[in-house]
Amino acid sequence: MAHFIDRRLNGKNKSSVNRQRFIRRNKAQIKKAVGDAITSRSVTDVETGEQIVIPRKDLSEPFFHQGKGGKREQVHPGNDKFQPGDKIERPPEGNGSGHGSGQGNASDSGEGNDEFSFEISRDEYLDLLFEDLELPNLEQKEVSNITETKVVRAGFSSVGLPNNINIVRSLRKSQARRIAMTGSKRRELRVLEERISNLLASNASPTPEIEQLRKDIAHLKQQIKKVPFIDDFDIQYNNYVSFPCPSSRAVMFCLMDVSGSMDQATKDIAKRFYILLYLFLSRTYKTIEVVYIRHHTQAKEVDEQEFFYSQETGGTIVSSALKLMHNIQQARYPASQWNVYGAQASDGDNWADDTPLCHKLLAENILPNSRYFSYIEITNRAHQSLWDAYQELSEQKSQFAIKHIKEVSDIYPVFRQLFEKKLA
Amino acid sequence: MSSNKLLDDGSDWTFEKLDSYHQQIKIVAQRYRLDTYPNQIEIITSEQMMDAYSSVGMPIGYSHWSYGKKFIQTQQGYNRGQMGLAYEIVINSNPCIAYLMEENTMTMQALVIAHACYGHNSFFKNNYLFTTWTDADSIIDYLVFAKKFISDCEEKHGIAAVENILDSCHALMNLGVDRYKRPSKISMHEELLRQQEREQYLQSQVNDLWRTVPKSDDLDSLIKQRIPSEPQENILYFIEKNAPLLKSWQREVIRIVRKISQYFYPQKQTQVMNEGWATFWHYTILNTLYDDGVVSEKFILEFLHHHTNVVYQPPYHSQYYNGINPYALGFAMFSDIRRICEQPTPEDRQWFPDIAGSDWLDTLHFACKNFKDESFISQYLSPHLMRQMKLFSVTDDAAKDHILVDSIHNEMGYRQIRDNLAKQYNLSNLEPNIQVYDVQIEGDRSITLRYYPHQSIPLAKSSDEMLKHLHRLWGFEVKLEQVDDAGEVEMLGTCPKRKA
Numbered sequence: 001m002a003h004f005i006d007r008r009l010n011g012k013n014k015s016s017v018n019r020q021r022f023i024r025r026n027k028a029q030i031k032k033a034v035g036d037a038i039t040s041r042s043v044t045d046v047e048t049g050e051q052i053v054i055p056r057k058d059l060s061e062p063f064f065h066q067g068k069g070g071k072r073e074q075v076h077p078g079n080d081k082f083q084p085g086d087k088i089e090r091p092p093e094g095n096g097s098g099h100g101s102g103q104g105n106a107s108d109s110g111e112g113n114d115e116f117s118f119e120i121s122r123d124e125y126l127d128l129l130f131e132d133l134e135l136p137n138l139e140q141k142e143v144s145n146i147t148e149t150k151v152v153r154a155g156f157s158s159v160g161l162p163n164n165i166n167i168v169r170s171l172r173k174s175q176a177r178r179i180a181m182t183g184s185k186r187r188e189l190r191v192l193e194e195r196i197s198n199l200l201a202s203n204a205s206p207t208p209e210i211e212q213l214r215k216d217i218a219h220l221k222q223q224i225k226k227v228p229f230i231d232d233f234d235i236q237y238n239n240y241v242s243f244p245c246p247s248s249r250a251v252m253f254c255l256m257d258v259s260g261s262m263d264q265a266t267k268d269i270a271k272r273f274y275i276l277l278y279l280f281l282s283r284t285y286k287t288i289e290v291v292y293i294r295h296h297t298q299a300k301e302v303d304e305q306e307f308f309y310s311q312e313t314g315g316t317i318v319s320s321a322l323k324l325m326h327n328i329q330q331a332r333y334p335a336s337q338w339n340v341y342g343a344q345a346s347d348g349d350n351w352a353d354d355t356p357l358c359h360k361l362l363a364e365n366i367l368p369n370s371r372y373f374s375y376i377e378i379t380n381r382a383h384q385s386l387w388d389a390y391q392e393l394s395e396q397k398s399q400f401a402i403k404h405i406k407e408v409s410d411i412y413p414v415f416r417q418l419f420e421k422k423l424a
Numbered sequence: 425m426s427s428n429k430l431l432d433d434g435s436d437w438t439f440e441k442l443d444s445y446h447q448q449i450k451i452v453a454q455r456y457r458l459d460t461y462p463n464q465i466e467i468i469t470s471e472q473m474m475d476a477y478s479s480v481g482m483p484i485g486y487s488h489w490s491y492g493k494k495f496i497q498t499q500q501g502y503n504r505g506q507m508g509l510a511y512e513i514v515i516n517s518n519p520c521i522a523y524l525m526e527e528n529t530m531t532m533q534a535l536v537i538a539h540a541c542y543g544h545n546s547f548f549k550n551n552y553l554f555t556t557w558t559d560a561d562s563i564i565d566y567l568v569f570a571k572k573f574i575s576d577c578e579e580k581h582g583i584a585a586v587e588n589i590l591d592s593c594h595a596l597m598n599l600g601v602d603r604y605k606r607p608s609k610i611s612m613h614e615e616l617l618r619q620q621e622r623e624q625y626l627q628s629q630v631n632d633l634w635r636t637v638p639k640s641d642d643l644d645s646l647i648k649q650r651i652p653s654e655p656q657e658n659i660l661y662f663i664e665k666n667a668p669l670l671k672s673w674q675r676e677v678i679r680i681v682r683k684i685s686q687y688f689y690p691q692k693q694t695q696v697m698n699e700g701w702a703t704f705w706h707y708t709i710l711n712t713l714y715d716d717g718v719v720s721e722k723f724i725l726e727f728l729h730h731h732t733n734v735v736y737q738p739p740y741h742s743q744y745y746n747g748i749n750p751y752a753l754g755f756a757m758f759s760d761i762r763r764i765c766e767q768p769t770p771e772d773r774q775w776f777p778d779i780a781g782s783d784w785l786d787t788l789h790f791a792c793k794n795f796k797d798e799s800f801i802s803q804y805l806s807p808h809l810m811r812q813m814k815l816f817s818v819t820d821d822a823a824k825d826h827i828l829v830d831s832i833h834n835e836m837g838y839r840q841i842r843d844n845l846a847k848q849y850n851l852s853n854l855e856p857n858i859q860v861y862d863v864q865i866e867g868d869r870s871i872t873l874r875y876y877p878h879q880s881i882p883l884a885k886s887s888d889e890m891l892k893h894l895h896r897l898w899g900f901e902v903k904l905e906q907v908d909d910a911g912e913v914e915m916l917g918t919c920p921k922r923k924a
Contacts, residue, residue: 003519004439004446005466008526018478022492025587061490062889063595064856069822070881075845077748078739079816079832087826088818118496 023124029054030120034128035412053117130280133419149242160237174234182224189220250285251333252278255321255344259296260313262347266378269408270345271308273376276415277343285339291328295321297351301328316349318386319357326365335369342366342373350386359389367397374418375402433720437530445534446541448718452709453542456785460545461560462519465537473525474498476513480688483515484567486574486680488590514540516548516691518560531726534719538709543702550793551697553690563687569616570680577673589674592893593660593681598855600660600682601689623672655859655874659894660685662860668869669899678897693796693851700754701792707731707755737813748845753813757800760809761787771807797849805842807833817844853878861905870901875916877908883916891919 023030033052082088120128156169196213254274256267281288292307293299299320302310321344329340350358367373375390377383387402394400403414431448432441446465453460468476478495479485511532515521522540524533548554578586593600656662663670664678691698714724737752738744764772765784773780779787795803816832817840830844831837847853862872873894875883887904894902904916 003462003464004442005464006439007466007468007472007523010468010472017487018489018492018495020492021487021489021583021587022496024583025489059493060886060889061591061594062886062893063598064858064887064890065884066854066856066878066881067884068882070877071819071821071823071879072881073817073819073830073844073847075748075815075817075841075848076740076745077737077813077815078741078745079814080739080741082816082829082832084829084831084834084837086829088829090820090825090827116493118500 023120023128026054026059027128031128031131034125051117052120059116126279126283129276130283130419132421133280133416134421149244151240152243154239154241156236157239158233158236160239164237164240166236166238169236170230170234173236174230177231177234178227178229181227185220185224189217189224192217192220249287249289249337250281250339250341251289251291251329252281253291253293253325253329253340253342254307255293255295255325255342255346256307257296257316257318257321257346257349258294258310258312259316259349261316261349266347267308269378269405269411270376272408272411273345273405273415274343276411277341277374280415280419281341289333291325293321293324293328295324299324315351316346317354318344318346318350319354319361322358322361322366326361326369329366329369340370342370344373344375346375346377346386347379348377348381348384348387350384352385355385355389358386359393362390362400363393363397367400370399372399372401375400376405376414377402378405380406429718430720431718431723433530433723435529435531435726437528437533441530442533442537445530446537448713449534449538449542449709452712452716453538453546453705455712456705456708457789458542458546458705459549460520460542461517461549463541463545464519464521465541466521466523467526468523469526470502473513473523474502476523482567482684483517483521483564484571486571486590487578488594489587490594512536512540514544515563516544516554516558516560516687517563520545520548520560521564529726531723532730534710534723535706535727535730538706539702542709543705544698546705547694547698547701547792550789551690551694551796552794553694553796557690558687566683570684573676573680577677581673586677588896589677590681592896593678595890595893596660596663596897597681597685599858600658600678600685602658602661602686603689603852619676623676651863651865652860655861657857657859658682659858659860659873663894663897666863667898670897690796693798693849696750696754696757696797696849697792697795697800698754699751700756700758703731703735703751703755704758704788707759739814748848756809756813757804758788758791760806761791761804763808764806769808775806776804798846801849802842802846805845807835807838810838810841815841815845817841856883858904868901869899870903871898872903872905874913875904875906877906880908882906888917888919891917895919 030052033054156166192213196210196217199207199210199213252274256262256270258267278288278290290304292302292304294302294307294312295316295318296312296314297317297320301324325342329335329338333340362373375394377387383404387404390400390402394402401418403418405411405414431444434441442465474495476483477498478491480491485491511525511528513523520541522536522545524536528536548558548560554560574586574590651666652662660678660682664675664682667675670678710719710724710727713719714721735749735752735755737749738746761779762784764776764780765782765787768776768780791800791804810833814833817830817837819828819830821828831840833841857876857878858873859876860871861874864870864872871894877883883906891902891904902919904918906914906916908914
């Protein structure tokens with residue numbers, strides 16, 4: 001008798017282990033491909049996986065097999081014109097009509113420089129992209145600094161709000177109390193009832209003794225009945241306490257110079273950097289808010305579209321943006337509840353007199369409230385005063401880092417450098 | 425049988441319908457005396473089918489990256505519509521497991537049940553190669569054992585270490601079979617019991633083999649002793665038993681790969697017969713059901729459409745031509761045998777005096793039991809079929825400028841075409857003949873392999889990579905030599921590479 005078994009609901013990804021093995025084995029190539037891909041990736045595309053192309057020769061599974069040459073006899077079907085003794089031109093390279101071995105998957109591994117391309121999922125992509133990277137300075141902030149709380153259950157209490165009554169526990173307590181308070185009286189009752197039934201059995205006519213017993217029994221029953229079914233102190237409430245927990249919220253400030261000297265290409269580079277940072281933060285924090293601040297001589301909080309695509313002209317005063325960032329952070333994102341990250345991109349231009357002010361703002365107002373603040377300078381020219389001032393600051397403050405980017409392909413390496421796991 | 429009522433021919437299948445079709449197919453199969461293992465029919469999704477595909481059809485396999493690679497390739501091919509999935513996969517086990525894809529229509533499911541659960545199944549149970557070389561009762565248990573053993577090894581010794589050994593073993597898989605010696609059957613219980621014992625025993629044996637300070641009076645006899653005493657064709661077996669540096673778990677891994685390779689070896693030797701047998705029976709069984717009035721015209725037309733696709737043989741000049749289609753050849757041959765039995769021509773009586781006019785069912789069962797592709801073709805390929813398929817034979821000699829047409833489907837050519845086609849399915853001509861020739865137990869412990877070219881066909885370029893794999897397993901120098909017909913020995917390569 002045959003059995004039909006429906007396996008459709010069984011584990012689907014039986015091969016996922018093997019797939020992971022495959023990725024593990026080819027990690028070096030895949031990682032390189034991922035690194036290459038980030039520069040050519042559409043900047044707004046953060047939700048999809050990635051098409052990975054790696055050279056096929058690294059994947060070959062060699063085996064001993066016969067090569068070309070020698071003498072072979074082959075039988076083919078469908079003769080339409082040949083007579084014995086006919087000579088046929090050898091078909092140009094490739095197997096042509098040869099190899100009629102019926103062996104099916106004659107593997108081509110070992111030869112050919114084809115590329116092997118396949119899709120990896122978003123999670124696999126991000127894992128590979130951010131492997132070996134970590135958010136710096138997480139350990140420096142103590143838990144005491146973090147005041148976000150989470151409500152957790154904490155047993156039961158005898159006081160509380162009516163909507164938190166725990167019915168099962170309350171009734172259990174009530175029953176226990178009733179049993180305890182009526183126990184001795186029930187025992188007495190049983191004794192009296194036994195006696196009365198004995199007396200009734202022995203003599204039929206009512207005696208004063210029986211009368212008395214009946215009265216006692218009625219009295220006891222009354223008393224038992226008076227014990228209340230539920231009492232105030234039976235009631236139990238679910239208890240909740242709030243428990244401090246590390247904040248899972250982060251805010252990311254994107255600061256960008258939009259003065260005339262920043263062209264669209266430079267902005268695109270900055271944008272890619274912001275996206276990487278956003279993706280990276282999203283792996284650690286549940287909710288991330290992004291604040292876009294652009295500035296020329298004045299700073300302004302804007303939406304994403306305006307941030308990246310509107311063009312302004314004029315001079316550059318960096319401190320205006322820093323000031324605005326500080327104000328917004330103080331007003332909306334208190335450092336006790338939010339993990340504050342800042343990323344500033346600029347081509348390095350600044351009003352010379354403004355630079356000391358920037359230094360001061362960062363050192364005194366912004367950095368003490370931030371987990372990390374990174375500055376990238378996108379330029380092909382020599383550094384200007386802002387870079388020097390920042391460099392000095394970055395040597396003093398560990399949560400401040402500056403890097404120099406020249407072209408698109410620098411972004412990912414620079415990003416890796418910024419967040420590299422530091423060995424303790 | 426005439427009281428049969430027509431089965432529902434709607435294209436969607438249900439479990440009830442599967443069961444009623446299966447009942448009918450089973451009755452017909454029994455009428456044709458198909459002797460099978462019990463059937464276990466599993467319904468799976470296309471994704472699970474791809475899983476099964478990528479682990480070479482083993483229902484339970486150990487983890488290895490190459491299966492992941494195959495899965496990715498299969499999935500891509502399928503998603504892009506470049507290739508369809510096989511309609512079924514069937515496992516040579518007892519009970520015989522057959523996978524049906526849920527996407528198939530009812531007609532397809534019936535086709536697959538007839539094809540796999542009665543065709544392949546009866547072939548597995550009766551063909552001499554399968555009955556002597558594989559043990560359907562224990563294969564599933566053995567695969568469970570292998571998976572567990574390998575994952576334990578990964579835990580103990582690290583994924584990379586196990587992967588390295590598996591890579592090398594997979595590379596040598598084709599050279600890990602006993603072609604002539606019948607292997608003992610495998611059973612998980614015995615394997616588990618014997619494994620510990622074997623581990624220790626092997627290790628001590630190996631140490632003995634390499635004891636390099638023999639007693640002085642034994643020296644002469646030891647020098648004369650040649651290892652191996654005869655050339656060994658089962659290279660993995662030789663390495664498992666004799667490689668000096670392998671740990672016992674590594675030997676066990678080699679053994680697992682070897683056993684699995686051995687298990688699949690009969691399937692490689694009976695492709696035409698196996699597929700032909702299964703195709704012949706799905707065709708015969710479902711047509712019988714139609715003749716009996718059990719299935720409708722609609723059903724049989726859809727079935728014939730699929731059947732015709734399966735047995736299509738493109739001619740040599742077609743862009744779809746990719747060698748001879750084993751389904752087409754096998755189906756044509758079994759059908760032809762039936763024809764020879766039932767309606768023999770004078771030519772058939774001359775070529776097949778023993779079967780012409782005999783009982784076709786007896787003859788077919790005899791053929792199924794006692795042949796493999798090579799012998800089956802050289803026994804049963806008839807001139808009638810050669811004419812029908814318009815077969816012709818060519819010789820491609822690299823030393824000449826042209827490919828020569830030797831023989832065509834005429835009186836002069838029948839025998840040669842039949843011989844050549846049979847040779848085309850002789851695995852020992854298709855796979856390179858490489859043997860362990862010598863091991864230097866006295867000196868540098870190097871191992872020498874010899875390649876004996878068949879019709880001066882050279883070894884493919886991948887042999888350098890292969891030497892690295894051999895070297896990983898053997899642990900000392902590996903030499904590969906080629907011996908041509910004249911007995912001349914030529915060094916093909918060594919690993920590690922010798923400085924010139």
